[in-house]
Amino acid sequence: MRWTIKEKELMYPGHVACPGCGGALAMRLALKALGEKTIVVLPACCWTIIDGPFPMHSLHVPVLHTAFETAAIAATGVKAGLDVRGKKDITVMAWAGDGGTLDIGIQALSGAAERNDDIIYTCYDNEAYMNTGIQRSSATPKGAWTTTTPQQTPKLEPKKNITEIMIAHRIPYVATATLAYPEDLINKYKKAQSIKGTKFLHVYAPCPTGWKMAPDLMIKICRLAVESNIFPIYECENGINYTVNIQPQKKLPVFEYLKLQGRFSHLTQKDIDEIQKSVDFERQLLLKRAAKS
Amino acid sequence: MKKVITGNHAVSYGAQLARTQVISAYPITPQTQVVELLSEFCASGKLKAKFIKVESEHSAMTACIAASLTGVRTFTATSAHGLALMHEMLHWAAGARTPVVMANINRAMGPGWSVWTDQNDSLSQRDTGWIQLYCESNQEVLDTTIQAFKIAEKLLLPVMVILDAFVLSHTSEQVDLPEQSVVDQFLPRFELKTKLDLSHPSAYGGLTNPDHYFEIRYKIQKAHEQALAVIKSVNDEFNELFGRKYGVIEAYRCDDAKVILVTSGTITSTARVVIDTMREQGRKVGLLKQKLFRPTPTEQLREVLFKAQKIAVIDRNISFGHSGVFAQEIKSSLYGLAGAPPVFDYIIGLGGRDVTPDAIYEIIDNTFKTDVPNEPIIWRGVRL
Numbered sequence: 001m002r003w004t005i006k007e008k009e010l011m012y013p014g015h016v017a018c019p020g021c022g023g024a025l026a027m028r029l030a031l032k033a034l035g036e037k038t039i040v041v042l043p044a045c046c047w048t049i050i051d052g053p054f055p056m057h058s059l060h061v062p063v064l065h066t067a068f069e070t071a072a073i074a075a076t077g078v079k080a081g082l083d084v085r086g087k088k089d090i091t092v093m094a095w096a097g098d099g100g101t102l103d104i105g106i107q108a109l110s111g112a113a114e115r116n117d118d119i120i121y122t123c124y125d126n127e128a129y130m131n132t133g134i135q136r137s138s139a140t141p142k143g144a145w146t147t148t149t150p151q152q153t154p155k156l157e158p159k160k161n162i163t164e165i166m167i168a169h170r171i172p173y174v175a176t177a178t179l180a181y182p183e184d185l186i187n188k189y190k191k192a193q194s195i196k197g198t199k200f201l202h203v204y205a206p207c208p209t210g211w212k213m214a215p216d217l218m219i220k221i222c223r224l225a226v227e228s229n230i231f232p233i234y235e236c237e238n239g240i241n242y243t244v245n246i247q248p249q250k251k252l253p254v255f256e257y258l259k260l261q262g263r264f265s266h267l268t269q270k271d272i273d274e275i276q277k278s279v280d281f282e283r284q285l286l287l288k289r290a291a292k293s
Numbered sequence: 294m295k296k297v298i299t300g301n302h303a304v305s306y307g308a309q310l311a312r313t314q315v316i317s318a319y320p321i322t323p324q325t326q327v328v329e330l331l332s333e334f335c336a337s338g339k340l341k342a343k344f345i346k347v348e349s350e351h352s353a354m355t356a357c358i359a360a361s362l363t364g365v366r367t368f369t370a371t372s373a374h375g376l377a378l379m380h381e382m383l384h385w386a387a388g389a390r391t392p393v394v395m396a397n398i399n400r401a402m403g404p405g406w407s408v409w410t411d412q413n414d415s416l417s418q419r420d421t422g423w424i425q426l427y428c429e430s431n432q433e434v435l436d437t438t439i440q441a442f443k444i445a446e447k448l449l450l451p452v453m454v455i456l457d458a459f460v461l462s463h464t465s466e467q468v469d470l471p472e473q474s475v476v477d478q479f480l481p482r483f484e485l486k487t488k489l490d491l492s493h494p495s496a497y498g499g500l501t502n503p504d505h506y507f508e509i510r511y512k513i514q515k516a517h518e519q520a521l522a523v524i525k526s527v528n529d530e531f532n533e534l535f536g537r538k539y540g541v542i543e544a545y546r547c548d549d550a551k552v553i554l555v556t557s558g559t560i561t562s563t564a565r566v567v568i569d570t571m572r573e574q575g576r577k578v579g580l581l582k583q584k585l586f587r588p589t590p591t592e593q594l595r596e597v598l599f600k601a602q603k604i605a606v607i608d609r610n611i612s613f614g615h616s617g618v619f620a621q622e623i624k625s626s627l628y629g630l631a632g633a634p635p636v637f638d639y640i641i642g643l644g645g646r647d648v649t650p651d652a653i654y655e656i657i658d659n660t661f662k663t664d665v666p667n668e669p670i671i672w673r674g675v676r677l
């Protein structure tokens with residue numbers, strides 16, 4: 001197979017991500033797709049640290065750090081300023097974690113989407129507040145351990161479906177992607193860059209530290225998440241036209257995905273059966289939507 | 294051109310004449326008219342600005358900060374709860390050294406809900422690093438808004454222009470609208486030296502460890518210390534071009550005054566009438582209007598107030614558990630001066646309760662009659 005991803009790096013070595021960080025690799029790939037004419041907006045998230053403390057900076061593009069709940073509107077503000085200055089060919093990308101997107105930042109994100117502001121918004125989803133030390137967010141899946149959902153009472157609620165929430169805003173482009181499928185991810189960023197309006201990319205980005213798994217399993221866990229339909233890879237244009245981009249060849253049981261992560265080690269067979277049931281249900285829903293469009 | 298307009302519209306005309314490039318705002322009574330008129334200016338092409346109609350004041354301030362860092366002139370307006378919601382980003386605006394200009398219409402904080410004026414909203418933002426300028430008339434509002442951009446851009450500090458709810462925001466007065474060409478001469482195109490720039494891919498506002506953070510704060514304070522001279526020079530230049538000037542403070546009939554009354558905002562206008570009446574009666578009373586609240590014009594305050602035998606401060610605000618905020622600042626400014634006059638702190642007019650000439654007369658009269666304040670704060674008009 002030919003390697004079609006650009007070799008030029010816009011992320012330098014020397015960043016301070018943990019080993020096997022999905023969020024770090026996601027940024028590296030996203031910038032390869034978007035190129036140098038990009039400005040990144042970072043709210044409080046792991047990337048606040050990963051980029052490096054002042055005066056260090058690990059990206060070869062300008063970065064504006066901003067407050068936790070402001071990723072989307074700060075990107076809108078940058079885009080507005082650039083437009084007024086006649087610099088219309090610069091891509092502005094907000095890059096926020098799941099807490100900064102699904103929880104504290106959802107108001108500003110919804111506002112930007114409603115106005116169809118011309119930005120790319122990435123949620124790199126590691127399914128908890130990892131930067132503060134693994135606390136549950138509304139992206140944490142049901143049954144998972146975190147420091148605020150200890151094993152005796154793991155998270156009771158299912159993960160909030162941010163992808164569908166954003167699709168419901170009828171913005172021009174919403175897509176999911178993950179690191180085991182880098183070409184799919186890169187194509188989606190390039191597509192997002194070519195579209196005017198709000199683009200939302202939900203990138204599944206494992207955190208080996210918070211998920212209690214070996215760092216070298218990061219890519220494998222991404223693939224298992226897709227093959228077991230835990231994290232489907234699809235896109236939706238204008239809130240209507242769904243396409244499932246990666247069709248798992250065989251239906252892998254969710255247990256194969258769960259068993260590699262310490263955060264699920266306490267689950268009983270009954271818990272696993274319930275997760276399987278819920279994943280199967282969601283899968284059917286998605287296939288119905290894709291078939292209709 | 295002379296035009297009869299409200300205080301709110303004076304703000305809008307100021308922002309339009311300043312050729313604001315990005316506006317971001319959210320409606321709140323009694324501010325809303327400011328951004329309504331700006332929306333019309335943008336829609337008609339009278340102002341070539343991008344107007345981001347956001348979903349909250351928190352986002353309004355964030356959009357201004359972010360746009361400002363691309364090197365454009367930015368503006369927003371708010372009031373009370375909107376300002377309180379912005380609080381985090383007010384720190385951010387000053388910390389990021391963005392010359393954002395904002396009008397705040399002084400409105401009381403809930404609960405209970407009040408849309409009427411007092412100063413607790415803006416004074417609660419005292420320590421965020423913003424310059425605060427309080428206005429007395431619609432002309433002053435317009436002129437201060439235009440000057441605010443120049444002050445902000447010279448110092449790289451955000452500036453808040455403040456006016457009273459309804460008493461000024463919704464009251465029409467004659468305002469002299471300056472010619473655009475003269476405003477352009479006064480306020481040339483904004484250039485920001487350090488900005489988000491692809492040719493210099495730097496990071497702004499990132500993780501800053503104890504080796505660097507302290508110096509950033511030191512420099513913000515130094516900029517505030519420079520502000521007094523900058524505001525004066527901007528004021529002088531404005532006066533040369535437009536023939537109107539406002540000091541950081543204004544001393545009215547203070548020269549031989551035994552009692553000096555300190556006011557801010559529209560109470561000043563009422564107080565001028567009372568001072569004139571009492572002067573006619575032979576009472577030696579003067580008025581000090583404090584326009585600039587932050588940075589504190591300590592030297593200017595001392596120079597005028599030290600000559601008086603007593604000082605009466607009108608505070609349309611209360612710092613719970615302490616006293617009125619202006620009185621605290623006046624006391625702090627006079628501290629350490631041997632023989633400094635006693636300061637009487639009168640709390641009056643919270644939540645928009647009317648402050649009448651009679652009430653001001655009584656405050657001054659009471660100050661004459663009392664040697665030293667018997668209590669740390671003196672309430673006026675409380676009905677229990």
